[in-house]
Amino acid sequence: MKxxxxxxxxxxxxxxxxxxxxxxxGEQLVYAASYNMAGLMTQLAQVTLSTEMVxxxxxxxxxxxxxxxxxxxxxxxFKIRDSYETYVDPVSLKPSLFKRDxxxxxxxxxxxxxxxxxxxxxxxxxxxxxxxxxxxVFSIKPGTQDIVSLIYKLRTVDFAHQNKQxxxxxxxxxxxxxxxxxxxxxxxxxxxxxxxxxxLCYKISIGAQTNALRGTDKNIIWLTADARKIPCLIRFxxxxxxxxxxxxxxxxx
Amino acid sequence: MRKIALxxxxxxxxxxxxxxxLPMGTLGLIPVALTLILSGFAWVKSNATQxxxxxxxxxxxxxxxxxxxxxxxxxDEVAPDKQFEQRKEINKKQDLEELENL
Numbered sequence: 001m002k003x004x005x006x007x008x009x010x011x012x013x014x015x016x017x018x019x020x021x022x023x024x025x026g027e028q029l030v031y032a033a034s035y036n037m038a039g040l041m042t043q044l045a046q047v048t049l050s051t052e053m054v055x056x057x058x059x060x061x062x063x064x065x066x067x068x069x070x071x072x073x074x075x076x077x078f079k080i081r082d083s084y085e086t087y088v089d090p091v092s093l094k095p096s097l098f099k100r101d102x103x104x105x106x107x108x109x110x111x112x113x114x115x116x117x118x119x120x121x122x123x124x125x126x127x128x129x130x131x132x133x134x135x136x137v138f139s140i141k142p143g144t145q146d147i148v149s150l151i152y153k154l155r156t157v158d159f160a161h162q163n164k165q166x167x168x169x170x171x172x173x174x175x176x177x178x179x180x181x182x183x184x185x186x187x188x189x190x191x192x193x194x195x196x197x198x199x200l201c202y203k204i205s206i207g208a209q210t211n212a213l214r215g216t217d218k219n220i221i222w223l224t225a226d227a228r229k230i231p232c233l234i235r236f237x238x239x240x241x242x243x244x245x246x247x248x249x250x251x252x253x
Numbered sequence: 254m255r256k257i258a259l260x261x262x263x264x265x266x267x268x269x270x271x272x273x274x275l276p277m278g279t280l281g282l283i284p285v286a287l288t289l290i291l292s293g294f295a296w297v298k299s300n301a302t303q304x305x306x307x308x309x310x311x312x313x314x315x316x317x318x319x320x321x322x323x324x325x326x327x328x329d330e331v332a333p334d335k336q337f338e339q340r341k342e343i344n345k346k347q348d349l350e351e352l353e354n355l
Contacts, residue, residue: 032329042278046331056353072332073276081337085344087352096355097348101340114351 022227023093023152025053025062026253029230031194031245033068045070045080047245049151049231053090062090064148078105086148093153094119098146098173113146113173124176140178144171150181154221155229159185159202174210182207186217188225193232194247200225201232218242255298262291262310269317281321288314 029049034041045068052063068082081103088095100111108130114123119142127133145153150172157168162185170181186203193199201222208219218237223229234245265284272281292310299307 037277037280038283040278040280040282042280043329046329054349054352056349058353061352069331069334069337071329073329075332077275081334083337083341085348087348097352099344099348101344103337114355117355 022156022229023051023062023064023090024252025051025090026251027051028249028251029247030249031234032248033243033245035243036241041244043071044074044243051152054087060090061087061096062093063087064152066148066151080104084148086146088149088152093145093149093156094143095146095149098148111176122173122176126176136176138176140173141171144173144178147172147174151231154183154204155223155231157183159204159223159229160225172208180209184217186220189222191222191233193222193224193230195250196224196230196232196247199232202229255295255303258291258295258298259307259310262288262295262307262314265291266310266314266317269314273317273320279321279325281317285314285318285321289318 027050031047031049032043033045033047034043036042048065048067048069050065050067052065054061054063064086066082066084068080070078070080074080083101084099086095086098094115095113096115098111098113098115100109102109108128110125110127112125116123116137121137121139123135123137125133125135150170153170162168164185164187166185168183168185170183172179172181184205184207186205188200189203190198190200193201202225204221204223205217206219206221207216218235220233220235221231222233223231230247230250232247236243236245265287268284269281269288272284288310292307292314296304296307296311
C-alpha cells in the first residue's frame with residue numbers, strides 16, 4: 001500500500017500535466033494574410049483561429065476553428081470565405097469531427113470527417129459545387145490529425161528540450177488522403193511578432209509530402225518561446241508564390 | 254529621348270490607375286514612382302512650350318501617390334457576411350447533435 005502511494009505521489013505531477021492541455025478555450029488569434037506581389041507584401045485576407053469549450057451530454061470537447069475571409073476591397077474580385085473546424089479531446093487533441101466549408105471565388109466544397117471509435121478509419125461526406133454528396137470510409141493510421149488540430153498539436157511539442165534540426169513527425173489527413181508532416185526545430189529567433197511586439201520565438205520548419213507547399217525550410221512558423229507558444233508569424237511558399245500571416249489580434253479569456 | 258520618356262510615363266500612369274481600380278494597395282507605388290521619374294525627366298528635357306504635358310502627368314501621378322498613401326492608412330476590414338454567420342450557427346447545432354451520437 002505504501003509503495004502504491006509512493007508511486008502515485010511520484011506520478012502526480014505527470015498526471016497534472018497530462019490532464020491539462022496547453023490549448024485554452026476562449027482563445028482567438030487574428031492574422032493578416034499577405035501575398036508577395038513584385039516584392040511587396042499586399043494584404044489580402046484575414047485568418048482567424050479560435051478555440052471554444054463545448055459540451056455534449058457525456059463529454060467536453062474543444063472546438064477549434066480556422067476561418068479565412070478576404071478583405072472587403074478584394075471581395076468583388078475574388079471572395080474567399082473558408083471555414084475549417086474540428087472538435088477534439090481537450091487533453092489529447094484527438095479529433096472526433098472535422099468539417100471544411102470553402103467558398104473561393106464561386107468554387108465551393110464541403111467535407112465532413114467523422115473519426116470512428118476504433119481510431120483506424122474515417123467516415124467522410126464530400127460535396128463539391130453543391131453537387132451530390134459522396135460518402136466513403138477510409139482507413140487512417142492511429143494518431144492521425146486533421147489539419148486544424150495539427151496546428152494546435154504543434155503548440156504542445158516541447159521545443160525547449162529539442163536540439164536544433166530535430167524532427168518531429170505527424171500524420172494529417174487532407175482531401176481524404178493521409179499526408180506525412182515533418183516539423184523541424186530550427187532554434188530560437190527574436191522577431192517582430194505583430195501585436196505582441198518583439199518576441200523570442202521558436203523557429204519551426206514545416207515539411208509535408210504534398211505539392212501544396214514548396215521548398216526546403218521555406219514554410220516557417222514562429223511560436224512564442226513561452227508556455228503559451230502562440231503562433232505569431234507564419235511564412236509560406238506555395239507553387240504560385242510566397243506570403244505570410246502576421247498576428248494582429250490576440251484574445252484569451 | 255523626351256518622347257520615349259513621355260510615352261513610358263503615359264503607360265505607367267495608365268498602370269497606376271489600373272492598380273487603383275484593382276485594389277493592389279502599395280503595389281501601385283511601383284508604376285506611380287516610375288511615372289513621377291519619367292514625367293520629371295521629360296519635363297527637364299522639354300523646352301518652354303513643351304512643359305505642359307509632363308507637368309500634367311506629374312500632377313496626376315502625385316495625386317495617385319497621395320491617394321495610395323491615404324488608402325494605405327485606412328485599416329483593411331472584412332465585410333460582415335450574414336449568410337456565412339448564419340450557416341456557422343446552424344452547422345454548430347448540427348455538429349453537437351452528431352457528436353452526441355458518436
